[in-house]
Amino acid sequence: MGIKPIIMRRTPKSIFRQLVIVTCCFLSQLAFSQKNFSKDADRAFRCKEYFEAVELYKQAYKHAKTKEAKARIFFMTAESYRMIGDAKQCETWYSKADKVHYPDPKTILYLADAKKAQGKYNEALANYTRYAKEVPADDRGKYGVKSCELAENWKENQTRYVVENMAMINSRESDFGPTYASKKYTTLYFTTTRDGLTGGKLDGGNGQNFSDIVETKRDKNGRWSVPLPIAIPNTKDNDGATFVSRNGRNMYFTRCVVNKNQETNCQLFVCVKKGNVWGDEIKLPFSVDSFAFGHPALDDKESIIIFSSDMPGGYGGKDLWYSLYDKKTKSFGTPVNLGKDINTWGDEMYPFLHEDGSLYFSSNGHLGMGGRDIFKASSKGNNKWNGIENMKAPINSAADDFGIIFEGNRERGYFASNREGGKGRDDIYSFVMPPLNFILGGTVSDCMNNVPLEGVTIRLMGSDGTNIETKTDKEGKYEFADAGNGVRYINMNTSYIITTDASTTKATIFAEKYLNNLERGKITTLDEKDSKKFIQDFCLIPSIIEIPLPAIEYDYNSATLRKESKDSLDYLYKVLTENSTMIVELAANTDCRGSAAYNLKLSQARAQSCVDYLIKEKGIPAERLVAKGYGEDRPLKMGGVIFTEAHINSIKTEDGREDAHQKNRRTSFRVLSWEYVDPMAPKTPPLVKPKIYGQEEGYEEETDNIELPNN
Secondary structure, three states: OOOOOOOOOOOHHHHHHHHHHHHHHHHHHHHHHHOOHHHHHHHHHHOOOHHHHHHHHHHHHHHOOOHHHHHHHHHHHHHHHHHHOOHHHHHHHHHHHHHOOOOOOHHHHHHHHHHHOOOOHHHHHHHHHHHHHHOOOOOHHHHHHHHHHHHHHHHHOOOOOEEEEOOOOOOOOEEEEEEEOOOOOOEEEEEEOOOOOOOOOEOOOOOOEOOEEEEEEEOOOOOEOOOEEOOOOOOOOEEEEEEEOOOOOEEEEEEEOOOOOOOOOOEEEEEEEEOOEEOOOEEOOOOOOOOOEEEEEEOOOOOEEEEEEOOOOOOOOOEEEEEEEEOOOOEEOOOEEOOOOOOOOOOEEEEEEOOOOOEEEEEOOOOOOOOOEEEEEEEOOOOOEEEEEEOOOOOOOOOOEEEEEEOOOOOEEEEEEOOOOOOOOEEEEEEEOOOOOEEEEEEEEEOOOOOEOOOOEEEEEEOOOOEEEEEOOOOOEEEEOOOEOOEOOOOOOOEEEEEEEHHHOOOOOOOOOEOOOOOOEEEEOOOOOOOEEEEOOEEEOEOOOOEEOOOOOEOOOOOOEOOOHHHHHHHHHHHHHHOOOOEEEEEEOOOOOOOHHHHHHHHHHHHHHHHHHHHHOOOOOHHHEEEEEOOOOOOOEEOOEEOOHHHHHOOOOHHHHHHHHHHHOOEEEEEEEOOOOOOOOOOOOOOEOOOEOOOOOOOOOOOOOOOOOOO
8 A cells, every 4th residue: 555645735825835935946046156156265265274165166166167267276176185185186186277288387296296195106206307397497396306216215115113003092083293291201192183072163174173182191001091182272273283391381282263264373372280280371472373383392491492384584385493482581582494404495394302402393395205204304503403314214105294203312202194004084103213133143162173162151241331241052152132021132333342251161072271262352233224143253272282472483592582573472462361360381492403401591591581571561470471491302393294403404405494493493382270360450340231122211200390481
């Protein structure tokens, strides 16, 4: 059974009503057709109501009569989307304007910008090249070409920063402008346009809710709480882009008041925390309604404030300026532009002053990867910065990256981005620079017999104060590597010395003891850009053998040391220094010419001359040295040949015989004992535990406070 239609009776009264409705519709359509959407769209654009302007321009297009009017609407629609920050829509509408040959060449430039902001570097490069040809006087075309080339390289060769989306605090809307609530670094304030806040209504500028400042806290497990709005300074207007003083008492922030159909500018304010409540805001004295001010950043002493503004006297759209606090007048002074080293034809925004004095900021005017990139500038003193560096990927991307902050002097913090893969329109990301992983290892062996030595103590001493040791295993191997729990033995930007202690060596079938290696191992991690394993092998000499000092030679029938002989004795000096308990015998030998008694006396004199040198010129205690002359009784054995008198006489040439005699005029040393104790010897440096990454000392919260500036 169907539903019956209701048939209305046509009475005079109903006919009258129909006539009224028809008349109203006709008048409404007439008014609609007469409405100047293009003019209203231009008004909305001037008043920075870009989201509303987009809808009005689209309506204006339906009523446009000429190609010129339609082309202009395409361009202005694209301009509105550019101010909103929607790269995809920018590309769509600039492309339409370009196809109908809109005369403004910036159509090509902004189309290239929109493509670059989406990572379409090859397409963007083509448009930049085209713009450079059409407007050769404007360097933005050349800069665009260069930036696309650099972006491709930076994308492929990223820095070691690790970037992660802070999904637990981000929303589906915009979340940006993080700042620490104090130097404890456990509370974050940030700006958001999420639902359910004070702002409530939609902003005609971007189609989002009016922004508010929210707070989130990190617990002992590293988890962040649900962000909650702070009572003041949030209002029905756009509030955000904050900076909180070191002691957490003063909040500097941006407020953008929106009045319908009126052109207004963002301004800077400061408020004081009284107990747990923020007090009333005070407008900063230099912040005047005629121009836009935003994004405050101060040093720890609150003696300087850096901010973004479009005041006259700048170099582009929005520049970075600074103002100094005058304690006498209790006010911030006249703003000063940071200059052309920092500011460009584009916009410089979201400054941050690092503890080391460097300045971080976001810009679309310097060579970058996409929309806005984050840059670093080094301090050169006197409130000046230069040496601009792009932070590169993964801090920067093809999209907008801005508002970076650091946790003190640590290489970690937060920033905002609208890159692909985020949770909302703008998201907050964390970043950290993990330390490079360095490993030191090697093998210790017997120099003479090439067998591994177990139990040798390896000591590692670093320029950062590290002083640790380990022992070799059964295979003679040792290693200093990441111990876990943040403990790292080999740190970045540090130089190390590696030494051996043979006193702990386990005996082998070849020797009971070994000499410490004379050559100290040296490594450095300075300027190392990648993780690395350093190899430092050692071989130790068994102390039971006689160790020759080959460069110690004498003239015939003389006990006087030759000049070059002292270099060889300096080697023995190092051996004695490295083996501080060792007592040695210096043995001198002669050739076979002359009587045995004479040669014995001569060899004793030669041995004594070596001992005298080490005592008198090098400061070795006499108790550690024994001079012993062996005369001609111990001819040299070398290569299976013993240099006896008979063997030497068999040599055909006189020079050859003299050379053989010279080899017998030699000195060597051997270890007698390891029992010497020097009462004046310095103690072994104590072992110092390695530093633990990520557990540096924190900051003590300050209780002082600056006086508020006068309005």
